[in-house]
Amino acid sequence: MDAIEVARARGSRKRTRIQAENEEKILDAALEVFSRFGFRGATVDQIAEKVGMSKPNLLYYFRRKQDIYTAVLTRTLDMWLAPLGDMSEDGDPETELVGYIRQKLEQSRDKPQESRLFIGEILQGAPHLDKVLKTELKDIVTEKAAVIRRWIADGKLIPVDPVHLIFMIWATTQHYADFDTQVRAVLGKGMNNPATFRAASDTVVNVLMRGILPGR
Amino acid sequence: MDAIEVARARGSRKRTRIQAENEEKILDAALEVFSRFGFRGATVDQIAEKVGMSKPNLLYYFRRKQDIYTAVLTRTLDMWLAPLGDMSEDGDPETELVGYIRQKLEQSRDKPQESRLFIGEILQGAPHLDKVLKTELKDIVTEKAAVIRRWIADGKLIPVDPVHLIFMIWATTQHYADFDTQVRAVLGKGMNNPATFRAASDTVVNVLMRGILPGR
DNA sequence: GGCGTCCTTGACCAAAAGGGCAAGAAAAAT
DNA sequence: ATTTTTCTTGCCCTTTTGGTCAAGGACGCC
Numbered sequence: 001m002d003a004i005e006v007a008r009a010r011g012s013r014k015r016t017r018i019q020a021e022n023e024e025k026i027l028d029a030a031l032e033v034f035s036r037f038g039f040r041g042a043t044v045d046q047i048a049e050k051v052g053m054s055k056p057n058l059l060y061y062f063r064r065k066q067d068i069y070t071a072v073l074t075r076t077l078d079m080w081l082a083p084l085g086d087m088s089e090d091g092d093p094e095t096e097l098v099g100y101i102r103q104k105l106e107q108s109r110d111k112p113q114e115s116r117l118f119i120g121e122i123l124q125g126a127p128h129l130d131k132v133l134k135t136e137l138k139d140i141v142t143e144k145a146a147v148i149r150r151w152i153a154d155g156k157l158i159p160v161d162p163v164h165l166i167f168m169i170w171a172t173t174q175h176y177a178d179f180d181t182q183v184r185a186v187l188g189k190g191m192n193n194p195a196t197f198r199a200a201s202d203t204v205v206n207v208l209m210r211g212i213l214p215g216r
Numbered sequence: 217m218d219a220i221e222v223a224r225a226r227g228s229r230k231r232t233r234i235q236a237e238n239e240e241k242i243l244d245a246a247l248e249v250f251s252r253f254g255f256r257g258a259t260v261d262q263i264a265e266k267v268g269m270s271k272p273n274l275l276y277y278f279r280r281k282q283d284i285y286t287a288v289l290t291r292t293l294d295m296w297l298a299p300l301g302d303m304s305e306d307g308d309p310e311t312e313l314v315g316y317i318r319q320k321l322e323q324s325r326d327k328p329q330e331s332r333l334f335i336g337e338i339l340q341g342a343p344h345l346d347k348v349l350k351t352e353l354k355d356i357v358t359e360k361a362a363v364i365r366r367w368i369a370d371g372k373l374i375p376v377d378p379v380h381l382i383f384m385i386w387a388t389t390q391h392y393a394d395f396d397t398q399v400r401a402v403l404g405k406g407m408n409n410p411a412t413f414r415a416a417s418d419t420v421v422n423v424l425m426r427g428i429l430p431g432r
Numbered sequence: 433g434g435c436g437t438c439c440t441t442g443a444c445c446a447a448a449a450g451g452g453c454a455a456g457a458a459a460a461a462t
Numbered sequence: 463a464t465t466t467t468t469c470t471t472g473c474c475c476t477t478t479t480g481g482t483c484a485a486g487g488a489c490g491c492c
Contacts, residue, residue: 040257
């Protein structure tokens with residue numbers, strides 16, 4: 001086995017154009033399928049068909065179903081957690097929180113599948129994400145909870161449990177992605193409709209802000 | 217074919233004790249499995265094993281996987297929608313809404329699997345429930361939205377979009393069932409812990425009520 | 433334009449999954 | 463106690479699904 005073979009065996013060879021393109025197409029299709037049916041409910045054939053590629057070809061890029069799932073999950077994860085990180089302690093609580101809520105609502109409108117992918121994973125008991133939840137997620141929540149606590153101490157917010165407040169924000173915003181089907185059944189339209197998006201935003205922002213900002 | 221055979225073919229014969237018992241045990245096990253893996257991710261063998269029964273025996277009671285799923289879904293549905301119906305126009309808005317929120321939170325604590333079963337169905341696009349969502353659910357939401365609108369007209373509530381307010385209540389309460397795994401990862405404990413339940417209730421009730429009740 | 437590597441797929445395989453059947457074991461009815 | 467009905471399971475079948483393999487075709491580099 002020469003050096004090149006070793007390198008290739010380790011997967012450390014330079015990625016070709018075709019590789020990059022196809023891997024991305026695969027992950028997009030996989031996101032669609034996994035977000036609808038969960039890991040166990042999704043089939044490799046289904047993903048392959050959605051990509052317009054033979055199954056063996058798909059498996060040339062990702063050898064196991066697991067690998068596809070893990071790849072799409074990790075690809076999504078950072079993007080998903082980002083908004084919370086944006087929330088800065090220095091700013092005005094109202095501005096910061098409203099900004100965060102708006103970002104999450106935009107995510108629900110623009111990236112609903114990503115949201116559904118996570119809930120599918122959570123429903124199963126988060127077998128592939130358990131570690132991340134208990135470390136990275138927990139850490140960032142603890143950190144932001146501290147920020148909220150300081151705002152409360154400064155009298156800028158009503159006293160509330162910060163973690164449960166974060167849960168409320170997550171719940172109310174992600175609802176529009178996760179329960180999209182239900183929202184559409186009741187409302188007749190979804191978040192892609194500007195009026196619906198505005199009504200949802202206004203309601204969520206107003207009620208939550210009125211609920212935690214002091215005075216009046 | 218005599219009368220009895222005809223009756224049996226129609227399934228209209230009296231249910232025996234064993235039938236009642238086993239069907240219930242099956243539906244319980246099916247709820248567990250379907251709520252974790254969704255319709256497609258669940259397997260009949262898995263359910264059979266959970267019941268402690270051979271697969272052919274299980275299929276003696278429910279001939280197809282579909283039938284099990286439909287049965288557990290409809291069994292859960294009424295129970296699930298009930299609390300909304302309890303909300304009466306005559307009462308005081310605060311009492312009624314707080315009561316509703318509390319009931320939903322208790323549901324999340326006591327019947328989390330039922331909640332997860334629904335979200336699994338919704339994620340798939342509600343293929344088995346679409347009709348119900350667009351009729352019964354939509355109707356009851358419209359009805360309750362009218363009640364809320366009247367409360368607003370009477371100055372008993374701040375002006376908010378009633379439907380989105382209902383969504384917020386659903387989202388914040390069901391979150392504790394659907395995201396149980398995540399809640400546990402962050403908090404270290406779930407809603408079965410009395411302190412957690414109290415903290416969640418207080419936060420949700422306080423923030424929402426403060427967010428929509430007028431004055432002060 | 434030739435050559436080595438990468439890409440693609442048809443054919444195939446083993447395991448898992450939905451479901452049927454017939455025959456024996458338990459219950460119920462007589 | 464016998465007969466009838468209901469319950470239960472071992473065995474089998476078919477389809478689906480995850481995954482392999484060998485061989486042909488495309489690509490990129492000299």
